[in-house]
Amino acid sequence: MKYIITILTLVLIGISCTEIEYNVDPIFEPYVEDFTEEARKNGLDIDLREEGITIELSDVAQVDVSGRCFTGLNQRRIVINKAAWLGGFEDFKRRLMFHELGHCVLGRGHRNEKFSNGIWKSSMHGSPLTEEELRTAIPYYGFRKAYYDAELFDETIPDPDWANATFDINEVDEQQKEMIVEEQEINRFSKVFSQDIEDYEIHTSFFFEHELPNLTALLWESDMAKYQLRMGNGLYYLVVSDDENTEWSIFGGINAVNFSNASKVSLTIRRQDDLEKLFINDKFIFHFDALPGSLKTVRFDSTLGNNRFNENLHIEEFSISRLTR
Ligand SMILES: [Zn+2]
Structure with missing residues (x-):
């Protein structure tokens, strides 16, 4: 009995330490709104104020990454590297934030598949990557952006037209x-x-x-x-x-x-x-x-x-x- 009570106490403490809270640095708000809007377009109703999330800037340089997602019991926390964020520009910030929200909110892991022309299939690509893959850019730009945004919410979507497009020099x-x-x-x-x-x-x-x-x-x-x-x-x-x-x-x-x-x-x-x-x-x-x-x-x-x-x-x-x- 004593054993059971100890476990219960631990569980209660565990819950009280990780109550749901919404704690997003205002500089990330537009991206969070953008993300929930994209989610809605893809048939997912996500209310992060209700579900809770913490997104914060950190001075601590992370090895090789600009952001990181931590999850635990009732806990979702995204830490974004301050230098990377402040030195970044619009598409970079959007892709970075969507990637981390992909981990923390959608529960996605990394997807390292490529189309037959060598282009990444997903903006959720990431470690483990070979040296060559690390250096392979993802075309998150212009007419391709919509595909990557949609793929985030549904990795089974069909290949986009541009995946197999080819043109003749003649x-x-x-x-x-x-x-x-x-x-x-x-x-x-x-x-x-x-x-x-x-x-x-x-x-x-x-x-x-x-x-x-x-x-x-x-x-x-x-x-x-x-x-x-x-x-x-x-x-x-x-x-x-x-x-x-x-x-x-x-x-x-x-x-x-x-x-x-x-x-x-x-x-x-x-x-x-x-x-x-x-x-x-x-x-x-x-x-x-x-x-x-x-x-x-x-x-x-x-x-x-x-x-x-x-x-x-x-x-x-x-x-x-x-x-x-
Ligand atoms: Zn990642």
Whole structure:
């Protein structure tokens, strides 16, 4: 009997320590509301004020992660790394908060499956990850965001159309291209346009005379957004900056481009049919939201450490064409 009473006492103490409470730092409120709204759209009625949750900022740097979810008896607590949050931008914050709420509220674990084209199936991907997977960006951006938001609430949803979309480099023929600029045998390229350029093709073929640690970037931008393809040290990333995002990697990872000595690479970027399409060595790689606005600046160059210009970049050809229908 005494034994039973002791257990009961412990249980009662346990419950009294973890009574349901709602304790969310006001900076997270909009994201929590956004989450419950998305849940409602997906047929889930979640009232976190009633169910209780604690979401707080922490100064304690967590190894490799920006947030963490802790659960226990009647307890759900999300801790967000302060530095990561304050340095973050809109889509990053939304994805981070939705991921942690996915753990803490929806009870989801990590899902590390990929579509056949190598793109993550879920924004709930996470440890354990290989070194390569850690570096594989998730395209939480533009038209793909809605899928990831919906998948959070239902991991059985069908693959989105874009999972298997593919485009042919030859779908545009030469007559549709009206050349605006063409340069050959250069080390860097830079051009600012004053005329309106709607659909376009940016094309280059290049190689490195010697392989050196470097950052090589193809940048193309309008007044509204900046797109960049960054390559170096065996990695390549497609990076977006716009009103809502600051240097957000939406695609890329390891080993997509062979930069070994004198191995020629060609890049083709097209804005067409409201899409931006990337081809590497004439092979379709990725499509994403069209650059908003008229093309204003295109730059392609390579730098060594300390921003020193890398003359090793041998651009055989660089051209920009206007595309007509
Ligand atoms: Zn996680």
